[in-house]
Amino acid sequence: MKSSLNNEKIILKNRPNPEVNESLFELIFEGVRELVSNEILVEVKYISIDPAMRGWISEIGNYSEPVPLNETMRSLGVGKIIQSKNDSFKENEYVVGWLGWQKFSIVNQKQIQIKVDPKSNNLSANLGVLGLNGITAYAGLIYKCKPLAGETVLVTTAAGSVGSAVGQIAKIYGCRTIGVTSSDKKAKICKDEFGYDHVINYNKVNNLSSAIKELVPNGIDCFFDNVGGEQFDAVMENLNTNARILICGTIGMPSFPIPMGPRINRTILIKRAKIEGLLVLDYFDRYNEIYNQLLEWYKNGKINIKEDISTGLKSAPSSLVKILNGLNSGKQLVKL
Amino acid sequence: MKSSLNNEKIILKNRPNPEVNESLFELIFEGVRELVSNEILVEVKYISIDPAMRGWISEIGNYSEPVPLNETMRSLGVGKIIQSKNDSFKENEYVVGWLGWQKFSIVNQKQIQIKVDPKSNNLSANLGVLGLNGITAYAGLIYKCKPLAGETVLVTTAAGSVGSAVGQIAKIYGCRTIGVTSSDKKAKICKDEFGYDHVINYNKVNNLSSAIKELVPNGIDCFFDNVGGEQFDAVMENLNTNARILICGTIGMPSFPIPMGPRINRTILIKRAKIEGLLVLDYFDRYNEIYNQLLEWYKNGKINIKEDISTGLKSAPSSLVKILNGLNSGKQLVKL
Numbered sequence: 191m192k193s194s195l196n197n198e199k200i201i202l203k204n205r206p207n208p209e210v211n212e213s214l215f216e217l218i219f220e221g222v223r224e225l226v227s228n229e230i231l232v233e234v235k236y237i238s239i240d241p242a243m244r245g246w247i248s249e250i251g252n253y254s255e256p257v258p259l260n261e262t263m264r265s266l267g268v269g270k271i272i273q274s275k276n277d278s279f280k281e282n283e284y285v286v287g288w289l290g291w292q293k294f295s296i297v298n299q300k301q302i303q304i305k306v307d308p309k310s311n312n313l314s315a316n317l318g319v320l321g322l323n324g325i326t327a328y329a330g331l332i333y334k335c336k337p338l339a340g341e342t343v344l345v346t347t348a349a350g351s352v353g354s355a356v357g358q359i360a361k362i363y364g365c366r367t368i369g370v371t372s373s374d375k376k377a378k379i380c381k382d383e384f385g386y387d388h389v390i391n392y393n394k395v396n397n398l399s400s401a402i403k404e405l406v407p408n409g410i411d412c413f414f415d416n417v418g419g420e421q422f423d424a425v426m427e428n429l430n431t432n433a434r435i436l437i438c439g440t441i442g443m444p445s446f447p448i449p450m451g452p453r454i455n456r457t458i459l460i461k462r463a464k465i466e467g468l469l470v471l472d473y474f475d476r477y478n479e480i481y482n483q484l485l486e487w488y489k490n491g492k493i494n495i496k497e498d499i500s501t502g503l504k505s506a507p508s509s510l511v512k513i514l515n516g517l518n519s520g521k522q523l524v525k526l
Numbered sequence: 527m528k529s530s531l532n533n534e535k536i537i538l539k540n541r542p543n544p545e546v547n548e549s550l551f552e553l554i555f556e557g558v559r560e561l562v563s564n565e566i567l568v569e570v571k572y573i574s575i576d577p578a579m580r581g582w583i584s585e586i587g588n589y590s591e592p593v594p595l596n597e598t599m600r601s602l603g604v605g606k607i608i609q610s611k612n613d614s615f616k617e618n619e620y621v622v623g624w625l626g627w628q629k630f631s632i633v634n635q636k637q638i639q640i641k642v643d644p645k646s647n648n649l650s651a652n653l654g655v656l657g658l659n660g661i662t663a664y665a666g667l668i669y670k671c672k673p674l675a676g677e678t679v680l681v682t683t684a685a686g687s688v689g690s691a692v693g694q695i696a697k698i699y700g701c702r703t704i705g706v707t708s709s710d711k712k713a714k715i716c717k718d719e720f721g722y723d724h725v726i727n728y729n730k731v732n733n734l735s736s737a738i739k740e741l742v743p744n745g746i747d748c749f750f751d752n753v754g755g756e757q758f759d760a761v762m763e764n765l766n767t768n769a770r771i772l773i774c775g776t777i778g779m780p781s782f783p784i785p786m787g788p789r790i791n792r793t794i795l796i797k798r799a800k801i802e803g804l805l806v807l808d809y810f811d812r813y814n815e816i817y818n819q820l821l822e823w824y825k826n827g828k829i830n831i832k833e834d835i836s837t838g839l840k841s842a843p844s845s846l847v848k849i850l851n852g853l854n855s856g857k858q859l860v861k862l
Contacts, residue, residue, distance in 0.1 A: 467795040
């Protein structure tokens with residue numbers, strides 16, 4: 191019986207208006223209830239902090255229901271099963287799933303993505319390049335953009351946890367990679383650790399569009415965008431014919447009110463471009479297949495990771511604010 | 527020897543600045559030169575007038591090279607071969623091809639799309655629903671949007687030569703069709719002749735987005751857009767998940783300067799939408815296959831056509847201005 195365990199959890203108290211700040215959240219304490227049939231109890235080891243959380247806590251439902259007020263903040267995590275009433279899961283196994291911002295999580299099978307072997311890699315990597323970020327990068331680049339060897343792939347937030355995976359997978363596929371990032375420090379990481387062929391610090395160039403044009407006069411074949419806004423505009427001015435654009439995120443754009451920008455209809459038409467939105471949840475039926483591919487690359491040293499780990503559940507809200515401001519250096523995680 | 531023939535042709539004298547008007551063109555007379563090896567001489571019977579011509583005469587190269595100044599205006603046409611130095615073509619055969627705004631056209635095999643049988647259908651239909659417009663409608667809807675029976679397809683310029691084909695092909699595929707058009711007269715044609723399930727006259731509704739929402743609360747699955755601008759915005763507010771949007775034209779938007787509008791990145795992301803641009807020339811290798819399918823439907827009465835035919839080469843410029851202002855009623859053609 192684990193009902194004597196005490197849980198710590200962070201709940202959502204208010205919605206962004208429009209900024210996301212730490213005061214939206216509150217840490218509370220409560221006992222852990224007993225499991226009912228088919229449930230498992232997981233001791234959370236690492237929590238994943240993701241830009242998509244901005245959407246999850248907003249009032250307007252996007253692709254997933256908003257996190258309800260006064261409920262535990264939604265997040266992926268990795269942890270160890272300490273009790274199970276489900277025949278598919280055993281004590282001491284490790285799982286990745288929707289564990290939330292809390293020390294102990296009661297989940298059912300649907301909320302689990304995958305079992306992981308804590309000996310086969312860093313446990314935390316299961317939340318980054320082997321987790322949501324890597325699956326996102328792989329699904330978006332390989333299934334949607336379908337890059338060919340020799341093509342040019344441009345990635346925004348190139349040093350980020352999704353971006354860096356995209357850049358490295360594109361290199362494995364024989365593409366030329368261009369990373370766009372926000373600082374010289376990140377640009378150096380892009381070059382040294384993620385192997386980008388070219389990196390542009392958009393804060394250092396007068397005109398991003400011209401900087402891209404100089405590097406890639408023939409235009410970008412695959413554009414993996416996590417940002418939107420003016421960076422998006424600059425890349426859209428530099429497409430090759432038949433370009434494929436993947437909208438993975440819009441971290442550089444406010445959600446509301448909907449911002450204005452140059453209309454892209456004629457660009458899409460003239461370049462015969464294809465723009466698609468990716469929701470990684472749509473690819474969870476291929477999670478194992480993608481995971482195994484990424485794990486193989488990771489073990490063979492073809493994919494490097496960089497992590498930015500804060501310690502203690504309490505640090506989750508400030509870690510979220512940090513990544514939304516682009517101040518993290520690698521995949522943002524919270525270690526419990 | 528046909529070298530004694532006199533040609534009449536319309537050349538491009540100036541580029542739009544930004545309006546397209548009749549003064550951009552000039553009618554000239556000249557002798558028809560002798561054929562060289564592999565060429566054929568065609569007596570033009572019908573000329574197709576298309577919105578894409580706005581792009582062809584603009585300075586900025588889009589997907590095809592601009593028509594050079596002082597050269598014959600580019601257009602598709604259908605005509606009768608009156609002399610041939612090419613073994614694949616014989617006198618008295620009829621062809622569809624890039625014949626230009628002229629009475630007699632010297633072309634090579636590359637400039638011909640297809641031979642047509644003048645007895646199997648109206649000769650002019652080969653320039654509309656059996657020509658560029660029908661091929662565009664078919665390729666965009668079937669190859670790009672991939673509509674499923676029961677899905678909802680919305681078409682802008684619903685009464686136009688492309689739009690009306692899209693609406694009718696969508697019905698053949700078992701879809702529910704929504705046409706958006708600009709007048710009650712056209713709305714009636716949409717209903718009576720092209721079988722749309724619902725038609726919206728955007729000039730008669732207070733708010734196009736709300737009007738669409740009322741008809742299709744679950745959202746549009748396939749959006750075939752010929753317009754851009756505010757009509758585009760209104761439909762983008764009413765997408766179903768996994769919507770497919772085909773950008774076929776942008777007749778409702780100025781080309782330059784690039785107009786501003788609401789950024790669509792978050793919509794694409796949240797709806798997992800796909801937006802693609804279509805250039806029908808990319809599908810010319812499937813011209814025969816698509817032509818035969820369209821011809822079968824046309825012969826079986828499953829596709830109606832409506833034509834707006836002016837007479838005489840001289841009427842070509844005013845016919846172009848007319849369609850760019852949406853004043854035509856059916857496929858615009860010039861009969862020589």
